[in-house]
Amino acid sequence: MESTYIAKIGSFEGPMELLLSLIEKRKLFINEISLSEVTDDYLSHVRRLNDFPIARIANFIIVAATLILIKSRSLLPEINLTEEETESIGDLEKRLSLYKIVRDAGVRLKELLAGPTIWERPYARNKIPIFSPDESFTVENVHSAIQSVIANLPKKEILPKVTVKKVVSIEEMINSITERIAKEIKTSFSKLSGHTGEASTHENKVNIIVGFLAMLELVKQGIILVSQEKHFEDIGIETNRLSLGADNLQQAANN
Amino acid sequence: MQNTDTILEALLFVKTEPISRKKLAEFMKIDENGINKALASLKEKLSGRGVRIIENGDSVMLGTAPEASGFIEAILKEELNKDLGRAGLETVSIVLFKSPVTKTEIDFIRGVNSQFILRNLMVRGLIERVPNPNGRSSLYQPTFELLRYMGVSGVDELPDYKAVRDSLDNFKATTESEEGGIGAA
Amino acid sequence: MQNTDTILEALLFVKTEPISRKKLAEFMKIDENGINKALASLKEKLSGRGVRIIENGDSVMLGTAPEASGFIEAILKEELNKDLGRAGLETVSIVLFKSPVTKTEIDFIRGVNSQFILRNLMVRGLIERVPNPNGRSSLYQPTFELLRYMGVSGVDELPDYKAVRDSLDNFKATTESEEGGIGAA
Numbered sequence: 001m002e003s004t005y006i007a008k009i010g011s012f013e014g015p016m017e018l019l020l021s022l023i024e025k026r027k028l029f030i031n032e033i034s035l036s037e038v039t040d041d042y043l044s045h046v047r048r049l050n051d052f053p054i055a056r057i058a059n060f061i062i063v064a065a066t067l068i069l070i071k072s073r074s075l076l077p078e079i080n081l082t083e084e085e086t087e088s089i090g091d092l093e094k095r096l097s098l099y100k101i102v103r104d105a106g107v108r109l110k111e112l113l114a115g116p117t118i119w120e121r122p123y124a125r126n127k128i129p130i131f132s133p134d135e136s137f138t139v140e141n142v143h144s145a146i147q148s149v150i151a152n153l154p155k156k157e158i159l160p161k162v163t164v165k166k167v168v169s170i171e172e173m174i175n176s177i178t179e180r181i182a183k184e185i186k187t188s189f190s191k192l193s194g195h196t197g198e199a200s201t202h203e204n205k206v207n208i209i210v211g212f213l214a215m216l217e218l219v220k221q222g223i224i225l226v227s228q229e230k231h232f233e234d235i236g237i238e239t240n241r242l243s244l245g246a247d248n249l250q251q252a253a254n255n
Numbered sequence: 256m257q258n259t260d261t262i263l264e265a266l267l268f269v270k271t272e273p274i275s276r277k278k279l280a281e282f283m284k285i286d287e288n289g290i291n292k293a294l295a296s297l298k299e300k301l302s303g304r305g306v307r308i309i310e311n312g313d314s315v316m317l318g319t320a321p322e323a324s325g326f327i328e329a330i331l332k333e334e335l336n337k338d339l340g341r342a343g344l345e346t347v348s349i350v351l352f353k354s355p356v357t358k359t360e361i362d363f364i365r366g367v368n369s370q371f372i373l374r375n376l377m378v379r380g381l382i383e384r385v386p387n388p389n390g391r392s393s394l395y396q397p398t399f400e401l402l403r404y405m406g407v408s409g410v411d412e413l414p415d416y417k418a419v420r421d422s423l424d425n426f427k428a429t430t431e432s433e434e435g436g437i438g439a440a
Numbered sequence: 441m442q443n444t445d446t447i448l449e450a451l452l453f454v455k456t457e458p459i460s461r462k463k464l465a466e467f468m469k470i471d472e473n474g475i476n477k478a479l480a481s482l483k484e485k486l487s488g489r490g491v492r493i494i495e496n497g498d499s500v501m502l503g504t505a506p507e508a509s510g511f512i513e514a515i516l517k518e519e520l521n522k523d524l525g526r527a528g529l530e531t532v533s534i535v536l537f538k539s540p541v542t543k544t545e546i547d548f549i550r551g552v553n554s555q556f557i558l559r560n561l562m563v564r565g566l567i568e569r570v571p572n573p574n575g576r577s578s579l580y581q582p583t584f585e586l587l588r589y590m591g592v593s594g595v596d597e598l599p600d601y602k603a604v605r606d607s608l609d610n611f612k613a614t615t616e617s618e619e620g621g622i623g624a625a
Contacts, residue, residue: 013342014367059367094426098364101422106341106348108414112405113337116324118309120403121271121317122331124456129565131585132520136529137566139590143599145526146533149549150607154374163368258507264490265508266515268453272556282515300489305449322443323450330451330467380553400553 014056015063016099018045023096030096032089036074039067043215046222058167061222065170066092068216072177075209076184085173171223174216185209259289260297264317273314273399310409311399318399321406337404339381342372347401350382351410352419355394357387444474445482449502458499519563527557532582535567536595537604540579542572549608 012018020030022041028034046060066088072079073089081089185206262283267274276294280287294308294315301307309318319327328334339347346369349361361369373395376382381401384393397410407413447468452459465475479493479500486492494503504512524532531554534546546554558580561567566586569578582595592598 013345014365016364016366017341055368063366095364095366098423098426099366101419102348102352102364103345105352105413105415105419106344109348109351109405110339110344112407112413113339116321116406117328117335117337118307118318118321118403118406118408119324119327119331119450119454120319120399121268121453122456123271123559129563129568130520131565131583131589133564133566133586133589134524134528136524137532137586137590139592139598141529142533142536142590145529146537146604149530149534150604150611152551153549153607153611154371154551258488261488261490261505262508262511265504266490266511268491268502268504269512270515272559282511282518303446304485305446305451306453306491317453319450319453320446323447326447326451326467327454331454374551377552378547380547380555383552398553 012045015060016096017103018042018060019063019067019096020100020103030093030100032070032093033074035067035092035096036070039071040212040215042067043219046219049222055163057222058163061167061170061219062163063092064219064222065173068174068177068219071212072181075205075212076181078187079180079184167223171220174220174223178213178216181209181213259283259285259293260300263290263293263297267308267315267317270316273311273316275314277313279315307408309399309402311402312396314399316399318403318408324406335404339376343376346372346376347381347397350376350395351397351401351413352416353423354396354410355385355387356396357392357394359392361395444468444470444478445485448475448478448482449486452493452500452502455501458494458496458501460498461500462498464500519560522560524557524560524564527552527554528561531557532561532566532586534608535561535580536582536586536598537601538608539581539595540570540572541581542575542577542579544577545612546580549611 012021019035019038019042022038022045023030023034026034026037028037043064046057046064049057049060069081069085070089070092073081263279266279266282276287276290280290283290283293285293298308305320305323306317307320309316342365345365346361349364350356353360358369358373361373373382377384379400380398381404382395383398384395387394402409405413410416413419448464451464451467461472461475461479465472468475468478470478483493490505490508491502492505494501530550531546534549535541538545538549543554543558546558558567562569565583567580568583569580572579587593587595595601598604
């Protein structure tokens with residue numbers, strides 16, 4: 001039972017695919033509410049990813065972070081999110097909508113691929129080749145060309161440094177959101193004390209939040225896995241606007 | 256002038272690979288406007304024929320009518336492996352409908368690093384990388400090979416091409432300002 | 441029946457050498473009488489076009505219209521003179537250092553499809569294709585003329601030959617062990 005379940009998660013290429021499938025399973029539209037509803041499911045999938053390559057886990061965790069924000073806001077609308085956090089929520093909705101468009105279009109492309117092919121005329125010049133060198137073909141140029149070919153050979157899939165940095169910073173974000181939630185609960189407790197009749201629903205809500213906090217711990221375990229990634233080599237050229245404290249960089253480099 | 260499209264057809268027949276309108280204009284010693292007219296006229300003459308013009312960006316080439324596909328497989332004793340897998344299909348779909356598109360944009364939509372799948376598709380000759388006139392990051396676009404595999408003679412023959420492209424563009428304004436942000440996973 | 445000549449045209453388009461009516465009849469699953477009719481009808485439709493049917497005894501093939509011959513010469517001549525660019529140099533360097541090498545290996549090393557550039561290099565007598573004793577796919581190697589032009593008597597005289605060859609062979613080993621994995625982004 002367990003193994004078939006894992007195989008099922010493993011079949012998700014990336015976080016968008018998983019997220020969209022969770023939303024569609026519940027026949028929901030893509031919006032903040034539906035995202036918050038599937039957050040728990042998503043996180044429990046991520047929890048089971050531990051056996052997968054770090055790079056793949058990292059992709060799932062990055063999206064998990066945004067879902068956590070969405071869920072936090074749905075549980076505690078009073079919670080203060082930074083501008084960047086709010087932006088990342090909007091981004092996720094947008095990305096998921098884009099992903100759905102291309103995935104749906106992909107289904108039709110697959111049908112086309114299964115259909116007839118347009119063939120090209122094969123190259124066939126049965127003439128004897130006339131030796132016509134290119135004057136750039138010197139020993140020196142050929143040697144430098146092969147050096148750059150070798151330099152450009154793809155390396156094994158190594159997690160880009162920017163991704164590791166980003167994932168490590170998510171740990172910070174989770175710590176901070178945990179704090180903010182704890183604080184919110186306290187304030188809303190004191191606000192609510194004295195209101196009779198609402199106690200049971202309130203208690204229920206607190207239970208949900210506590211369960212959610214426990215879930216955050218699980219995500220952190222995934223982050224630890226990623227931050228332990230040893231092969232540090234920048235293969236991405238993307239820039240990243242993520243700002244990170246020197247401590248985290250140091251910590252990441254030491255791991 | 257009357258036989259410009261005749262010469263154009265002969266040139267494309269001999270060339271057997273994609274050629275840009277600019278190159279054609281050079282060879283035929285007419286301007287690009289003349290090439291466009293000749294292409295339009297040839298396209299019309301080829302309608303319902305066994306051969307047709309395939310267009311991709313600025314370039315054109317000749318290919319066979321899709322309805323002959325099965326017979327050709329038999330005569331060439333060749334069958335193409337057109338299976339792309341899910342990651343390939345997703346990526347190809349982005350490249351077709353958003354072309355020219357950067358890796359960052361592809362990563363942004365897919366939520367994963369597309370480095371390997373992009374390389375794989377390039378090795379198969381289904382997409383190609385072209386220099387970005389506005390920046391450092393390369394752009395990806397579909398190849399003739401990809402269009403041929405799908406049996407279409409241009410991207411605009413893809414189902415709902417305009418609608419899909421428009422709906423993707425609706426998000427464009429916002430995603431562009433964030434290039435290099437979240438997507439750079 | 442109406443589109444028999446369409447399919448015939450497509451078949452002749454991809455068949456770059458003469459083919460007998462009998463063979464055509466076989467592939468098109470009609471009798472020779474049907475082929476003759478289709479040929480007559482195609483001949484009519486091709487009149488005034490850039491491509492025409494050439495008949496030689498029982499065999500037929502497609503060829504270009506004579507009035508295009510001047511332009512075609514120009515396009516063929518250009519193939520011999522144009523600058524092969526970075527792609528050319530890169531591909532030649534791989535053929536030199538890893539000879540004999542298959543197209544698949546070259547594609548994998550370069551990360552792009554090398555179909556057209558290999559053609560160009562062959563047309564110019566810089567590399568040649570030889571049968572592969574161990575498989576279907578042909579092997580590419582430099583021509584003697586190229587080595588002589590570069591002033592070396594064998595590939596092993598190229599600088600760092602052993603080291604470069606080792607790195608290329610190593611890459612092959614890694615990709616092979618991970619093949620299938622490489623596509624999964």
